[in-house]
Amino acid sequence: MKGKVKDAVKGPMKQVWKKRAVAATVLLFVGAAVYLNWRYADNVAQSSKVLGQSTLVSSQDETDDVSGGGETPAPAADDYFATARLSRKQARDNAISMLKEAEIDENAEQSVLNEASETLQVLAAYTVAESQIESLVTAKGYEDCVTFMGSDSISVVVSDPDGLDKADVARIKDIVISETDYTADQIKIMESN
Numbered sequence: 001m002k003g004k005v006k007d008a009v010k011g012p013m014k015q016v017w018k019k020r021a022v023a024a025t026v027l028l029f030v031g032a033a034v035y036l037n038w039r040y041a042d043n044v045a046q047s048s049k050v051l052g053q054s055t056l057v058s059s060q061d062e063t064d065d066v067s068g069g070g071e072t073p074a075p076a077a078d079d080y081f082a083t084a085r086l087s088r089k090q091a092r093d094n095a096i097s098m099l100k101e102a103e104i105d106e107n108a109e110q111s112v113l114n115e116a117s118e119t120l121q122v123l124a125a126y127t128v129a130e131s132q133i134e135s136l137v138t139a140k141g142y143e144d145c146v147t148f149m150g151s152d153s154i155s156v157v158v159s160d161p162d163g164l165d166k167a168d169v170a171r172i173k174d175i176v177i178s179e180t181d182y183t184a185d186q187i188k189i190m191e192s193n
Contacts, residue, residue, distance in 0.1 A: 080146075080157075080192055081144045081145075081146050081157075081159065081192070084146045084148075084157070085146055088130075088146075088148065092123055092126075092127060095119075095123060096120060096123060099116045099119055099120050099123075100116075100120070102116045103116045103117065103120075126149040129147075129149060129179055129180055130147040130148070130149055132179050133145070133147045133156065133175055133176055133179050133180075134146060134147055136175045136179070137156065137158060137172055137175055140171060140172075140175070142158050142159065142160045142168075142172075143158075143159040143160055143161060144158070144159040144192075145157065145158045145159070147176075149180070152186060153182070153186045153187070153188065154176060154180065154182050154186060154187055154188070155188040155190065156172055156176060156187070156188070156189050156190070157190045157191075157192050158172060158189065158190070158191055158192065159191070159192045160191065163191065164189070164191045169189045172189050173187050173189065
């Protein structure tokens, strides 16, 4: 009798373990996508001029960039923004695909389904907010903009042929704060090269 009870308990425990393993795997992939997105934004930050915190773009740096070697930085900036948006979209699409697969798993536990649904809602909210911020920033007269939202920070990369100053950084931060729940210290504003 005791052996049958142990076997009856052991079967559902394996199912719970499998469900949790699937949920953990999905969350791992989503986390990896967010991490790669963050690393990509961080690499951009290292190659971009960070404004609004302790470093400002000097006029000497701007004249060096403009007068150097006859290169035109505008096409590179255009390529950067298109590539960044595509990379962000692909990472989100992969994460959403995995979450939807977890949602349709008939063996999935309700808590896993709830967590997948919540994560999908967060990703959808990120997508809408990023798009809104980008639209509002470009509506203020900046050439182009791409936004990367994460759980604890947001990066905004802006292209402006005149360069960004403190007023520009404050204007962009105001837009981000009005559209999100991030605080000023969680917002990174960068100028694309």
